[in-house]
Amino acid sequence: MTNVTLDIHKFPCLNDNYGYLVHEAWSGQTAAIDTPDAEKYLSEADRMGWTISHILNTHWHPDHAGGNLRIKEHTGCTIYGPAGEAGKIPGIDVALSEGDTVELGRATAQILDVPGHTIGHIAYHLPEQATAFVGDAVFALGCGRVFEGTMDMMWNSLSKLKSLPPETLLYCAHEYTQANARFAVTVDPDNAALTDYARWIDERRAEGLPTVPTRLDKELATNPFLRADDPALQAAMGHAGDAVATFAEIRTRKDRF
Ligand code: ZN
Ligand code: FE
Helix, strand or coil, rough: CCCCEEEEEEEEEEEEEEEEEEEEECCCEEEEEEECCCCHHHHHHHHHHHCCEEECCCCCHHHCCCCHHHHHHHHHHHEEEHHHHHCCCCCCCEECCCCCCEEEEEEEEEEEEEECCCCCCEEEEEHHHCCEECCCCCCCCEEECCCCCCHHHHHHHHHHHCCCCCCCCEEEECCCCHHHHHHHHHHCCCHHHHHHHHHHHHHHHCCCCCCCCCEEHHHHHHHHHHHHCCHHHHHHHCCCCCCHHHHHHHHHHHHCC
């Protein structure tokens, strides 16, 4: 078994997106995870001494795929994206869905279909690195708004992410954590792990520090959107025994919060 080294370079983009560049040292290949801002990605790659060889899109929204064509024009990279919305991914070369894999040098990403926020949204899971790039499917203490899919579909997608190994690092696409925490404590006020996490988030943000990536095990204990199958939370939301209705209730409250 070979030792695969991935360097993940994270940088802020637009108002509250994160940019990620993933570099595989053996091959020298570099993947851009989504493309909120082409110029920022190109200059950050330059600064690292890396050349973008892959774009891995999670979904079609412009703050995720808007920089595709400019980066491809500049680097000749290959663009991978969701098969379920391939027609809306600028410059797409390879359409991916559940069970497909993408190679970045010696590293392998497995594709998970996680629809709901958009109808074709995918996540990139690298099991050997215990890492997943989840776009707008799940956030630290939150999840994406359900724009194109149904509540049922989104809960299924979150359930799939819940079943990844608990040590998995979740690289979500936005720094929404502090606002998510303010909401989370209103639906799950007696959760001590959540209260501690919310305090840590306030400290980090007061210093201008990121809260992403987050670890799945921490989210499983605190993220109300991932806890819709928890009997106490179901009862508190008035939907005992019904995870989908509980999820829908929490999502709807957050939309109005
Ligand atoms: Zn989005
Ligand atoms: Fe987004």
